[in-house]
Amino acid sequence: MPAPRAAPTPPTKGTSVSIPHEDLVIDRVETVILDVPLRRLHRFARVTMDAQPVLLAFVHTRGGATGVGEGVVPGGPWWGGESVESMKVTIDTYLAPLLIGRRVDQVEALWLDMGDLVAANLYAKTAVEVALHDAWARCLDLPLHDLLGGVTRTSIDVTWALGAEPVEVVVEEIQRILTAGTHTSFKLKMGAVDPAEDVQRIAAIAEKMAGAASLRVDLNARWDLLTSRTLLPRLAHAGIDLVEQPVPGEQVEALAEINAMLPIPVMADESLRTPHDALRLVRLRAADVWSIKVTKVGGLRRARDIVAIGAAAGIPVHAGTSIETGIGTAASLHLACAAPGVTWGSELFGPLLFVEDVVTTPLTYADGSLQLPTGPGLGVTPDPDAVRELRRTGLTRD
Known part of the structure; x- marks a missing residue:
């Protein structure tokens, strides 16, 4: 195990909040896998899910504060390479022993040490990194966004995402949501069927919803360059407003x-996982908008770094989702409300897709926007009854 880096300098005299150093020390780390049922099936390019597997990481301090972070990939390892099962093993076996005895305010030093011990595994590291921030903020009795520089906005617009379903299913759901007045922009999944057939499906949806809603499409990196060059102009002609990640992530050119x-x-989206990826996207002018997901980049601070690179290059950032519960969504919301460059709205609709959320007080959605919660840390607290009810007893789902 690599030698721990030196602890940060203690707060100087005059700091507004004084906490005994011992209270910040990590006493234990625990992980729990949940299976959270969805209100409807959600179909991606490669998988369909009726429940979202979620990994919760709890960081407990000697002073009694507990922080929580969420590790989640949409529908399993097909998208990001990790799974909740692999996250649990990585955290329990490697990261937890590294954390115990260290302080929750050593986030950057701990991140470097985790990288020395475990390569990649950004989803597992996100769960830990967010839990450290949550615990640290709770120790200080501050909202988490204060640790990221404070707020630049207190809410963010939310786009509703739909699975790769038939025309009539998608149109019915869009019309129902428009009638409810909760969302006006929608993202449609593609890539599950033959490309030409898929384009016909989306064009038919766009024709039926013309003038009523903003429509975007996400191909989840399923097409190649030739298919994209041939068929994507038809989507633009049909009235689609934006195309997300048509080709595999590594094919930035x-x-x-x-x-x-x-x-x-x-x-x-899939092309953007690290600050280095961000620089490459800028150099090649490969995308007009970036989707930042706290889960896929390794946590709040790496996400903030990537947003800053985009802002410096004049590229707006969209707060994406891996379909997190209220816990992971709150973490993404704090980042989106703290980072000035997140100017392209969000897709933080995850909690609305679950039969029940796992927090005691749900996040507030109003007029198509998600409101930043108040209170210390994430501003949301896991519901122990929901966690107990949804907890998986082993590594495999029943």
Whole structure:
């Protein structure tokens, strides 16, 4: 195990909040896997899920504060390479022993040490990194966004995402949500069927919803460059407002070619996991918009770094989702409300898709926006009854 880095300098005299150093020390770390049922099936390019597997990481301090972070990938390891099962093993076996005895305010030093011990595994590291921030903020009795520089906004617009379903199913859901007045922009999943058939499906939806809603599509990196060059202009002609990640994440040059060709914005998602990825996207002018997901980049601070790179290059950032519960959604919301460069709205609709959320007080959605919660830390607290009810007893789902 690598030698721990030196502890940060203790707060100087005159600091507004004084906490005994011992209270900040991590006493134990625990992980729990939940299976949270969805209100409806959600179909991605490769999988369909009726429940979202979630990994919760709890960091307990000697002073009695507990922070929680969420590790989640949409529907399993097909998208990000990790699973809740692998996250639990990584945290329990490698990261937890590294954390115990260290302080929750040593976030950057702990991040470097975790990287020395475990390569990649950004989803597992996110769960830990967010839990450290939550515990630290609770020790200080401050909202988490204060640890990220304070707020630049107190709410963010939310786009509703739909699975790759038939035309009539998608149109019915969009019309129902429009009638309810809760959302006006929608993202449609693609990539589950033949590309030409998929384009016909989306064009039919766009025709039925013309003038009533903003429609975007997400191909989850399923097409190649030739297919994208041939078919994506038809989507633009049909009235689609934005195309998200048509080609595999590593094919940034192909993404850049598509971006230069299309008259509508291209959003990068799978191509953006690290600050280095962000620099490459800037150099190649590969995308007009970036989707930042706290879960996929390793936590709040790496997400903030990536947003800052985008802002410096004049690229707006969208707060994406891996379909998190209220816990993970709150973490993404604090980042989105603290980072000035998150100017392209969000897709933080996850809690609305669950039969029941796992927090005691649900996040507030109003007029198509998600409101920043008040209170210390994340501003939400896990519901022990829900956690107990949804907790998986082993590594495999029944």
